[in-house]
Amino acid sequence: MTGKVGRRLSRSLLHIVIISICLMWTLPSFGLLANSFRSRRDIVATGWWMALKTPFAFTVENYMDVLTGQSHYGEEKAPDKSRSILGDIITGQGIGRAFLNSLIISIPSTLIPVVIASFAAYALAWMRFPGRDLLLIIVVGLLVVPLQMTLIPILRLYKGLHLAGTFLGVWLAHTAYGLPYAIYLLRNFFKALPQDLFESASLDGASQFVVFYRIVVPLSIPSIASLAIFQFLWVWNDLLVALIYLGGTRDVAPLTMHISSMMSSLGENWHLLPAGAFISMMLPLIIFSILQPYFVRGILAGSLKG
Amino acid sequence: MGSALLFLTVYLIYPILNTAYISFLGRSSKEFAGLGNYWYVFTNTDMLGALKNNLLWLVLFTSITVSLGIAIAVLTDRVRYEAAAKALVFLPMAISFVAASVIWRFMFEFRPAGMDQIGLMNALLSNLLGFKPVAWLVNTRVNNFALIGVGIWVWTGFSTVILSAGLKGIPVEILEAARIDGASEWRIFWRIILPMMRTTILVVATTMVIIVLKVFDIVYVMTNGNLGTEVIANRMYKEMFNYHHFGRASAIAIILLLAVIPVIVFNIRRFRAQEAAQ
Numbered sequence: 375m376t377g378k379v380g381r382r383l384s385r386s387l388l389h390i391v392i393i394s395i396c397l398m399w400t401l402p403s404f405g406l407l408a409n410s411f412r413s414r415r416d417i418v419a420t421g422w423w424m425a426l427k428t429p430f431a432f433t434v435e436n437y438m439d440v441l442t443g444q445s446h447y448g449e450e451k452a453p454d455k456s457r458s459i460l461g462d463i464i465t466g467q468g469i470g471r472a473f474l475n476s477l478i479i480s481i482p483s484t485l486i487p488v489v490i491a492s493f494a495a496y497a498l499a500w501m502r503f504p505g506r507d508l509l510l511i512i513v514v515g516l517l518v519v520p521l522q523m524t525l526i527p528i529l530r531l532y533k534g535l536h537l538a539g540t541f542l543g544v545w546l547a548h549t550a551y552g553l554p555y556a557i558y559l560l561r562n563f564f565k566a567l568p569q570d571l572f573e574s575a576s577l578d579g580a581s582q583f584v585v586f587y588r589i590v591v592p593l594s595i596p597s598i599a600s601l602a603i604f605q606f607l608w609v610w611n612d613l614l615v616a617l618i619y620l621g622g623t624r625d626v627a628p629l630t631m632h633i634s635s636m637m638s639s640l641g642e643n644w645h646l647l648p649a650g651a652f653i654s655m656m657l658p659l660i661i662f663s664i665l666q667p668y669f670v671r672g673i674l675a676g677s678l679k680g
Numbered sequence: 681m682g683s684a685l686l687f688l689t690v691y692l693i694y695p696i697l698n699t700a701y702i703s704f705l706g707r708s709s710k711e712f713a714g715l716g717n718y719w720y721v722f723t724n725t726d727m728l729g730a731l732k733n734n735l736l737w738l739v740l741f742t743s744i745t746v747s748l749g750i751a752i753a754v755l756t757d758r759v760r761y762e763a764a765a766k767a768l769v770f771l772p773m774a775i776s777f778v779a780a781s782v783i784w785r786f787m788f789e790f791r792p793a794g795m796d797q798i799g800l801m802n803a804l805l806s807n808l809l810g811f812k813p814v815a816w817l818v819n820t821r822v823n824n825f826a827l828i829g830v831g832i833w834v835w836t837g838f839s840t841v842i843l844s845a846g847l848k849g850i851p852v853e854i855l856e857a858a859r860i861d862g863a864s865e866w867r868i869f870w871r872i873i874l875p876m877m878r879t880t881i882l883v884v885a886t887t888m889v890i891i892v893l894k895v896f897d898i899v900y901v902m903t904n905g906n907l908g909t910e911v912i913a914n915r916m917y918k919e920m921f922n923y924h925h926f927g928r929a930s931a932i933a934i935i936l937l938l939a940v941i942p943v944i945v946f947n948i949r950r951f952r953a954q955e956a957a958q
Contacts, residue, residue, distance in 0.1 A: 392755055392765055399769045399833065402783045405800060409786060421798045422786075494684035509685075514951045515944050516692050518890045520936040522916055524695035526702060526926050531690075550691030553684055611776030613897045617917075630778040634901045637782065651782035655775045662774035666767065669774075673838065674845050 403655075410436055410648035417645045436649035443468030467624065469650050472632035476610055476654075478541055479628050483548035483609040487556050488602050490549065492594075495560030496586045500572055510561070516554040524551075525618050532619060539621050547619055548612070552605050559604075559676045563597035564590060600672035603665050607658055629654040696937070703930035717931035727932075730910040733824055737895060737911065740828050741835075742888040746881060748832070749839030753847045754869065766844060770837030777834065777897030784830045785902060788816035820908045827909055830898050835891060839884045846880030847873065886943050893939050912936060 408422040411432040416425070425432070497503070498510055528547065529538065537543035567590065575585045591598070613630040620626050627635075633650050636643050662669060706713040721727050752769060756762040772780060789799030793812050797803040802813040816826040850873060858868050874881075896913035899905055905914045912932060919929035 388755060388758060392752075392759060395752060395755075396765050396768045399772065399837075401800070402787050402833070403771070403775075406783045406786060418798070420796055421800060421803050423800070423803075490684050490687065511948055511951070512688070512693075514948050516688065517947060518940050518943050519692060519696065520894050520913075520933065520940060522894065522913055522933040523699050523937050524691060525916075525933070526920065526930055527695035527698035528691060546687075547691065550687040553687055554692070557684060607774060611778075613776065613778055613900070614913075614917075618920075630776050630897075633778050633782060637778075637785065637901055638904070647782050648786065651779045655779045658774040658776075659771075662771070666770075670770075670841055673841055 406648045406651060410652045412436075414645040417648070436646055437653070439468070440646040440650045440653065441468045441470040441473075443470075469629065469632055469653055471625070472627055472629045473653060475626055476628040476630075479544055479548075479616070480606055480609045482541075482545045483552070484602055484606040486545060487549040487552040487605060488598060491553055491556035491560050491601070492591065492598065493586070494553075494557045495564050496582075496590055498557065499561045499564040500585075500590075501582060513554050513557050513561075517558060519554075521551060521614065529618060538619060539623055539626065541626065543619050544616065547615055548605075548609050551615065552608065555676060556601055556605065559601050559672060560594070560597065562675050563594055567593060596668065596671070597675070599665070600668035600675075603661060603669050604672045604676075607661065607669075610658060699930045699933050702926055703934045705927050705930075707925045707927055709926055713927050717927045720928055721931050721935060726910060727915060729908060730905070730912050730915045733908075733910060734893065734895075734912050736824055737828055737831070737892045738889065740825070741831050741892045741895075742885055744832050745835050745839045745888050746843075746885050748836045749843040749884065750874075750877070750881070752836070752840045753844035754873065757844070757847060766837075766840055769840055772834045773837045775834075778901050780830055780834050781898055781901040784826075784833070785817075788826055790815040790818070817903055818907060823903065823907055823909050827898055827902060830902070831892075831895060834898075835888065839888065842884050843877065843880055846877045849880075850876050886946060890940060890943060893936055 405422040408425045409417055411434065412422070412425050413431065413433050413435070416431065498506060498513075532538040532543050537546075571589060571593075572585060575589060580588070610628075611630065612628075613634060616628050616631050620628075620631070624632075629650075633647070633654055636647060636650055702709050703717055704713060704715070705711065706716075722731075752766070756765045759765070786798075787800050788802075789797075790802055790813055791797050791799075793806065797806055797813055799816075801816060805811045806813045814822060817823050854872060854876075855868060858872055863871070894913055895911055896917065899909055899911050899914045900917065903909045905911065905918070912935065916929050916932040916936075919925045919932060
């Protein structure tokens with residue numbers, strides 16, 4: 375009754391604990407996925423687990439409806455020549471438009487700060503100029519300043535400049551909010567490059583820009599990629615910045631805003647929520663599953679090393 | 681570099697000073713209000729409720745994400761499917777709080793006793809365990825815990841990843857030596873692993889504190905702070921957009937800033953120490 379049995383028992387217990395944790399972390403999302411393919415009637419009548427029973431009755435109508443903002447339920451679809459489904463997705467009142475807006479917001483809001491932060495991080499890591507250390511301290515200090523601090527003054531500024539409710543305003547705001555972390559992260563990465571690299575380059579008479587462009591950037595592609603993923607996901611998933619600077623207009627609302635307004639208008643669109651939420655999760659999940667190592671790398675470098 | 685400086689100044693440094701100034705002015709920033717807004721923040725019942733809830737978030741969210749992170753890191757370290765298990769826990773980090781809120785809205789869905797439960801939580805509770813179903817988001821005794829639970833579900837993966845990396849940083853020889861000396865796994869965990877991970881734990885905990893202070897999306901989307909679930913950041917949003925009282929909203933923001941100042945000092949110190957060590 376010693377060693378072996380006890381060991382085996384505790385091994386099984388270990389597996390049980392780990393597997394139940396995994397279930398707790400995946401079942402909720404899986405349930406949402408299952409629900410998104412069930413009919414409106416089924417979603418409100420029974421739990422998603424009933425969908426696993428035969429006969430399977432799955433439908434993509436929720437996706438059609440939520441994308442186009444039109445209802446494809448019930449009545450047989452009268453062919454309407456004047457509109458196509460694709461047209462509804464892009465221009466309609468559905469989530470297709472919001473998806474597009476999310477892309478329009480996220481791509482520049484990722485590229486601009488990554489470029490600016492690369493230059494700044496290089497300067498802070500390898501150039502000598504007065505006030506450099508102070509600047510670094512300021513960047514580190516700004517890392518955790520709550521965004522809320524900036525909302526009112528910036529919103530007022532935007533109203534004066536007519537930037538409120540525009541994509542440009544959101545791009546610039548996301549750029550600024552992302553910069554402290556981006557600069558900090560990239561500086562850590564750049565600083566870790568071997569010093570001889572820079573010495574030999576400057577002996578050869580290369581200018582700072584050439585060193586940056588020809589040596590630092592190519593060597594740091596993985597680091598820059600991990601920052602870009604981080605920033606992209608952050609912007610894609612953001613609700614607060616969009617709410618404040620874009621206001622309530624539908625034409626410019628990203629997915630997060632669209633879904634949160636679907637959620638507060640209780641009742642009629644309840645059955646579309648799973649499909650809508652899943653559409654908003656698709657891109658992050660794809661990026662995440664392909665590029666997870668970069669993502670993890672970004673998190674570790676930003677928090678552990680320093 | 682210049683553009684970076686411009687962005688940081690216009691979007692972060694100037695607003696901090698401006699917000700501090702506005703917090704001493706009245707509703708529309710036209711008249712001086714002295715400490716009136718701060719008086720409001722610390723006496724209004726809604727505000728006090730928000731402060732109390734943030735404290736609850738702070739204690740529960742931070743302690744549970746950190747300890748679960750440690751537990752998952754240590755446990756998965758012993759199995760072959762470690763990477764897969766950690767990836768599954770980490771997955772919610774990729775999605776938005778809004779999407780997570782939709783997921784959990786369905787998990788928490790409530791139907792009166794006797795009806796078919798369509799939310800998994802209540803189905804387990806009533807069909808499997810035989811308890812009465814609970815209105816998770818409405819019942820004021822549990823709704824804060826339900827919201828905090830969603831936050832924990834999203835952020836535990838983050839703490840697991842960092843803590844797991846910290847765990848791997850402990851030299852294997854030390855652990856082996858302790859095992860040869862006959863120390864139990866339990867003892868090794870408390871006497872070696874935990875003390876050696878102290879810095880990592882501290883880093884994760886401060887990150888969690890920052891997240892908790894700013895928590896907004898989950899509350900805004902799931903309950904909008906109603907039924908006793910208000911938090912500071914959502915309250916600030918309401919003061920701005922529902923009541924148009926910019927003085928009070930700014931005072932709330934300043935409270936948030938004051939709350940993170942210890943973390944800022946801690947970060948700068950740690951940064952300096954690391955720079956000096958290089």
